[in-house]
Amino acid sequence: xxxxxxxxxxEGAVHSHEGMSPSGHPYRADNDTPLTYxxxxxxxxxxxxxxxxxxxxxxxxxQIDRMDARSPADGARLVARAWHDPAFRERLLADGSAACxxxxxxxxxxxxxxxENSEAVHNLVVCTLCSCYPRxxxxxxxxxxxxxxxxxxxxxxxxxxLREFGVDLPGDTTVRVHDSTADMRYVVIPARPRGTExxxxxxxxxxxxxxSMIGTGxxxxx
Amino acid sequence: MAxxxxxxxxxxxxxxxxxxxxxxxxxxxxxxxxxxxxxxxxAYSLPFDQRRLVRVRFTMAEIWxxxxxxxxxTLDAEIxxxxxxxx
Numbered sequence: 001x002x003x004x005x006x007x008x009x010x011e012g013a014v015h016s017h018e019g020m021s022p023s024g025h026p027y028r029a030d031n032d033t034p035l036t037y038x039x040x041x042x043x044x045x046x047x048x049x050x051x052x053x054x055x056x057x058x059x060x061x062x063q064i065d066r067m068d069a070r071s072p073a074d075g076a077r078l079v080a081r082a083w084h085d086p087a088f089r090e091r092l093l094a095d096g097s098a099a100c101x102x103x104x105x106x107x108x109x110x111x112x113x114x115x116e117n118s119e120a121v122h123n124l125v126v127c128t129l130c131s132c133y134p135r136x137x138x139x140x141x142x143x144x145x146x147x148x149x150x151x152x153x154x155x156x157x158x159x160x161x162l163r164e165f166g167v168d169l170p171g172d173t174t175v176r177v178h179d180s181t182a183d184m185r186y187v188v189i190p191a192r193p194r195g196t197e198x199x200x201x202x203x204x205x206x207x208x209x210x211x212s213m214i215g216t217g218x219x220x221x222x
Numbered sequence: 223m224a225x226x227x228x229x230x231x232x233x234x235x236x237x238x239x240x241x242x243x244x245x246x247x248x249x250x251x252x253x254x255x256x257x258x259x260x261x262x263x264x265a266y267s268l269p270f271d272q273r274r275l276v277r278v279r280f281t282m283a284e285i286w287x288x289x290x291x292x293x294x295x296t297l298d299a300e301i302x303x304x305x306x307x308x309x
Contacts, residue, residue, distance in 0.1 A: 111255075127240050134263055155243065157291045175295040182239045182300035183258045 076208035124152035124215035132180035224250035228309035237265035249280035274303040
């Protein structure tokens with residue numbers, strides 16, 4: 001959202017840009033508030049782990065870098081391989097984690113279930129209890145995935161949520177919502193777009209969006 | 223025929239991975255997932271067992287009743303064995 005603050009461009013004279021950036025947006029406030037309980041706990045545990053020699057600051061930074069480097073591109077490669085290779089698709093649907101490791105995707109201890117969209121079925125992934133997400137495959141989740149609105153509405157009115165994402169499903173398509181309540185993580189294998197016969201895996205991967213692997217979107221059309 | 227189960231309608235305090243909106247609802251076991259650490263004890267650093275975890279599929283009609291957006295749509299969730307009873 002380019003404008004996620006209360007700020008109307010139609011208000012003209014009653015609307016002041018004083019104290020705003022040159023583009024008319026508010027500056028982010030300095031984080032001068034006290035640390036929260038959990039922030040204090042995190043710092044305390046981190047410093048104890050370093051002090052006792054279990055890790056060091058450089059290793060923590062490397063791990064953060066590794067997580068930040070993960071992106072939906074890994075998931076897109078996985079989907080493209082499934083579209084391209086029917087035998088791989090079977091293995092992915094049977095054991096998502098094993099199929100990732102077969103592609104040398106570094107998924108750590110993650111237990112992955114792949115669910116497949118078709119003309120008859122559309123899958124949607126949510127974590128109503130917190131924000132479980134296949135980070136090792138898709139990178140960090142989008143902010144909306146963690147909101148109470150998405151988490152509560154995806155199970156209560158998934159079709160309305162999908163329409164807001166621009167996905168209007170026919171009434172005879174079954175929606176299957178997957179609530180990541182425990183140890184599994186989920187990736188949606190979207191239906192392969194028509195008109196991509198003979199495409200390479202690399203070309204196919206460029207059609208796979210993050211949202212299409214959460215189920216809130218569809219792949220790009222060729 | 224798929225095994226029918228009911229999610230126990232209990233409300234214990236603490237770190238519980240069974241969503242409240244599924245408690246008391248009947249579904250069918252979609253697949254077995256194996257055995258996983260009991261989160262309700264592990265969350266507090268208590269000794270924990272490995273418990274059977276299954277995916278249960280519910281219809282939206284079963285969860286939301288006549289208010290369901292589309293009664294035949296489904297919801298799958300992972301539920302630990304001690305939360306399930308035969309239905």
